[in-house]
Amino acid sequence: MTTIVTVYVDDIIITCSDEAEISALKAHLHHTFSIKDLGLLNYFLGMEVSHTSDGYVLTQRKYTKEMLSGCELDISKPALTPFPLNLKLSPKGQIYPNVDLYKRYVGKLNFLTHTRRDLAFAVQSLSQFMHSPKLAHIAAVTHTIRYVNHTSGKGILLIDTDQLTLHAFSDSDWASCSSTRRSITCYILLLGNSPINRKSKKKSTVSKSSYEEEYRVMSQDASEVSWIVRLLEELGIQGLKLVQLNCDNQFSLHIARNPIFHE
Structure with missing residues (x-):
């Protein structure tokens, strides 16, 4: 016990x-x-915990309601996606004068990603321009908050299951940043069918090819899996190995299978 x-x-x-x-x-x-x-647990550190027949649902309805009720942006129109489709933000453009307002709402959205994993990419994109936001950036923030207003009840479902297997998924958008040519990478870990960890981030280095970047993400994901496995074993969950790491880049998979040294 x-x-x-x-x-x-x-x-x-x-x-x-x-x-x-x-x-x-x-x-x-x-x-x-x-x-x-x-x-019985129902609220912890700003997160609401609901008990259902399938497991537990984590939401931030109270926090979302407070954020939307005093919102200083025009969020009357609904948005169907967390981020405008095909939008590439750039550091160039007309400066938005109210920097504090921009920082405040990006910070609020960042806190909301604890239970809203669908906002991860949008928040990491918006966070890159905290020092000098432009009009296009505040327009993107407004779009994201409109999406939150349209989907305020969303959260994370932690599904009750007897099959506690660990799965990892990784992906990369190679050279997606138009100004620096750096890649946007992401990964997510599932325990059973429940998401327990995720990350979306612009890389600090420039990769020369898509498969090089995909392989780097797989390496980072594997390190995260190793840490999660040790943590879960300390909590008494055994038999997690071997862990399936999913990647859709065939060149990266060939490199991972080949034990010969690759530069």
Whole structure:
């Protein structure tokens, strides 16, 4: 039997397969520190937890409602995508005068990505222009917030399953940044059918080919998988190896299978 305690400053989550063990631990903590028992988990660090027949749903409805209620941008029109289709943001253009407003809303959107993985690409794109936003950038922020307003109930479904297998997916948009020719890379990890980790980022280096960049992303994804496996094993989840790493670039797969040194 394993008891897991998650602590963030003065907020605590306790989980265990034995209710009596949870009650005993709560009694001990209350005797030592005088804690307040809030019962079944439903809210933690700005995230709402809903219990369904399929598992748990993580959302940020309250935070989203507060962000939209006082929004200073025109979000009356709905948007169907997190980012305008085929849009390539550039550092050139007419400067947007209200830099603080731009930073504030990009920061709010960044916090929202904890439960809105569909916003990851848009937020990483908008975050690159915090120092000097242009009119095109604030227009893109407005589009993203319109999408959030149109899909405010979305979140993450953590599905209950007996088959706890780990899967990783990686991809790269080679040289997608028109000004620096750097690639946008991303990966996501699934435990069973539930997303537990993801990242979308513009690379700090320039790759000479698409398969070179895809291979770099696979390497980064493999490192992340190794860390996640060790963490889950400490939590008592065994038998995760071998982990399937998915990539759609055939040249990268050939390099990964070939043990000969490649520059």
